[in-house]
Amino acid sequence: MNNTASMRIRARHFLQAVAMAMCLASASPHVRAHHSFAAEFDVNRPVEFSGKVVKVELINPHSWIHLEVTTKSGGKEVWKVEGGSPNVLFRRGITKNSIPLGSELQVEGFQARDGGNRCVGRTIKFADGRALFFDSTPIPDTPAAASE
């Protein structure tokens, strides 16, 4: 994936995907969310793109990161990428300043069902491959610091 003209939108295996989605929806381990992402985003609209951060909303129930993307025709468009609740990030000292405006991010996800420039960010990484926040690994326990 390069930094420009990088948006690709694919629709494939339509019938198989729908059938598998129906079978697997209830078995997904990734169901700890505020709402059904499969209702908001289209499994048949996978997207991959990179872009520059223009706005960061670390808000509940879900974070949104706004990216300016250069299209194949050279135009610019802003995509909104939905992620997780930020409260754990705050607890770990991460704020919106941890993603400076202008940062180049790579996103893989699924586009909104209505075709709008929104997607769920199935993976969101910096251009050099670093994890955006955590690398999906367990975080060692920290001792409870509170006292009476």
Add this chain to the structure above:
Amino acid sequence: MSMQSASTRVALATALLLAIGAGSSGAADKYKVPRTSWGDPVIQGFYNNNTDVPFERARELGDKAFYTEQEYAASKQPRPQPPPQRAGGSGGVPNAADVHYDTGEFGLDPDQSEMVKSLATSIITQPANGRLPPLTREAQQRSDAARAAGQARQYDSAQDRPLAERCVLWPHEGPPLRPVGYNSHVQITQSPGYVVFETEMIHDARIIPITDQRPDFGGLTRWQGNSWGHWQGDTLVIETTGINEASTPRGSNVGMGPDAKVVEKITRTGPKTILYEFSVTDPGLWDVSWGGQFPMELTEGPMFEYACHEGNYGIANTLRGAREEEKTKARQGQ
């Protein structure tokens, strides 16, 4: 170390952990609970209840309420990783499980936050099999009918979406409270005559009057019902009735009825721990009462604001998606 002494140490350690897990040990009994300036036991603070103990016990464990340390270690499964196939780039067939952000990337998997360790095999301890009792036949029929009706209109309007999606109430908030998996914090605040019980997610605060008799709530109804509390020694006992019927308990698609009651008990068991116990009774849904318990540990504040309504773009986007699907079906003549 001889085999005998090793075995003895393991047995002693196991017994201690079992006692901590049960919250009813000599150690807990000996702990002298500090008092507020007005004389009540101190239970206030910021608490964490993040746990890997399942709400219901695995059927194959029967009545086994606690693991040994070795069994606990063996019971741990590797944390689910994101589906291996890329969303569309490596030839994998995407499915509904893919349509989600990586929870681990945002630190939302339970083992990415402080964990309150317990050897319990389930949150539910009553009945003895650690599982929710079945609904009565009549309640099951009502639940099935409600589910079918709800599914038929689930995308018709915002009011037809689940309470959690509407930022009204998450099911884990209760009462009874259940560990939720992330943002698992509770703040308890005490003042003379009142205790406030607030969950981080979804920001609801129950203001609980402390009194010897059930107060007159004046017909006021709340999503989480009307709660009042009284002290039994060092234990705060909270009784709640009148829970809104739109707030459905786990395992049911219909709410609790007018005869339902939830009793919660909060006991400070050590300098940094409290035990939360609960029991649920509703003859309209179950033939028997059920309940359980879990420990909570003091943690660092503050409890961050959740402010669910402010950023709830998801509900509008979900309804947009439904309208789009309707248009597609209409075009296809379905």
